[in-house]
Amino acid sequence: MKLGSRSANGPGATRGTSAVGPGAQARVLSRRQLRYTDGADASRDRPAHVRAGSGCAFVDVPGVGRRLAVVQDDARFIALVDAHGNRVECLDLPAGKGGVRQFDKLRGNKMDKLDLEAVCALTVDGSPALLAIGSGSAAPREVLVLTRFTKDGPVVEELPAHALFARLHAARAFAGSELNVEGMALIDEAHGGAHGGTLRLFNRGNGAADADGPAVDATCDLPLRALFAHLRDPLTHAAPAPTNVVEHQLGAVDGTRLTFTDATATPHGLLFLAAAEASPNAIDDGEVKGTAVGLLRPDGSRVLVPLLDERGRPLTDKVEGIALDPAQPGKAYLVVDKDDPGAPAELLVVALPPLW
Template sequence: MIHAQHDPALVVHLVRQLPLRYTAGADHAFDRPAHVRAGSGLAWVGERLAVVQDDANFIALVDPTTGLADCVVLPAGADGVRQFDTGRGNKKQKFDLEALVSIDEPDGPMLLAIGSGSSKKRERVLTVRRAGEADETLALIAAPGLYEALQEATDFSGSDMNLEGAVLIGDVLRLFGRGNGEATKHRVPLDATCDVHWPSVRAYLAQPEHVAPPKPTRLQQYALGEANGIRLSFTDATVAWGDRSDRPLILYTAAAEGSPDSRRDGEVAGSAIGVLDPRGDATVMRYALLRDPHGALLPLKVEGIACGRADSRQVYVVLDLDDPDAPSLLCELRLDGPWPQPNAPA
């Protein structure tokens, strides 16, 4: 178990926040609202930030200077709908895409979005090539074999698996599991990571009925601290500012949410930005809680993170308000204090 330490010297400043809205407005033919209604993962595609949504079948391609977004339309659910919530009575049908990572391919970046695995309907993986281009292609792949392998690794999955983040380190896809599920007689919820061999995952996704998925390795558990007495749990992660080493610096987000299990929302006490630094003899894990200018905890749910491009102090996060009628917010943050700096790119 690696224990994260709250470090009061680490400071997170909110520079600005932008509501996320589609440039073209609403499109009722595709069951798309005028705004980006959720934000569960964040990754760069060219000069834009891709935002994956756990309860709407769209990926938003966001201009980080304006908050305006173009749209990648994902396959519809039952009855042709692409929005899922309690009010519609169809929340259990959502794809629940939670983790998003951009992978360099010979023909450009490929977006890989990964379902949470918190139910059978959420055991899917999405790939999008050339997102936003005229020759954009996407595939939504049922991946029960991969999720079965992850579930069987109980020191990763815990009592109630809920994948929330992913990073690519060389040929390794590192998955981040959120421990906000229910405890059972035999298992407790875990915040944990595991590694899977990315070329083997790619081969499995190309032929899931004929190729065996890789087994997870390097299982690691974490205690992430708390906010207002509620335990923090992973919501996303990213490799810091192009760190190309085999032991890169990783930034992560975590939320303290009083949810009864991995499928239901709860009251949010606060969120944290943290750093995993494995570069010494032992991994160092520190975090800062998001506070207002008066020092009070901000009751915000940070769900996605991407490093900025201005310098190694700029970070973008996306806030999920858990309100289908309100746009998610893209926030530009500045990290001050003794945050560790990444290795130089290779």
């Protein structure tokens, strides 16, 4: 895989790359289907399984413990997974029109989904919280969802963010031909929460080219304080502009480009996922030819290694979420989107090579 990146703040500026050693790879150790412990609930329009699993993040839920939160791009639920046990709980997000919480082609409402693709943990008003973001690939997907885990229970807010996404669309160096936000990570974590810190967004360059250029894989930064001020009072506070835009070339598998699918912060840099999916645009799915995991280091250098399945073959599952358990830094948890509303999302445990 050829590696390379360039900063949009300076034409032709090149970031360094490095390797972890010949033959380095990440390998699947185990997998499990994600099914809700309490089964389906028609009154809440909830299926028996987690569907279209996407971004994930560990969060400490008061009175419950640490859980892996999994957002779903075509269902208005957050799954709370006991990564070391068997329980999978469900947190309802606000229902759509008519009480609907599932969206797909079979129902004829795919374009109405929130398309939540990324989530990160943070602290808001002293409580552990999750911030999820839509892809921005269509108007209903220009949204953020904030969930605060208070002592009285979870508080969920759906926050329309059309002005913010308009700025992301306008930042051509970040959005390319089609905006498709697939990853989000909180950096400057020591100053995180609603009172400071920075969100780094990852655009997935799997869209179709247009007359002005191709789709791009890129990252940008948003100041968290300004973002929350805008979301709370959009008439008084303007949406923050994306800064520190960097385009990334991640290589290809059998002629199909590797593109970002998720990211998470670590003490050593930003761990990210990439998939080589032969999709025609940012909305429709395609065949996955290969996957990879990598690290963006604070100095701008990057490492990238292939993902292998349990048998040592290239992993061709569409991995869309990645999280690290601080208790097991050499292992990552990956979420697989099966691209089938009737099939449960899967949780993979992956052994990582020494990326840092």
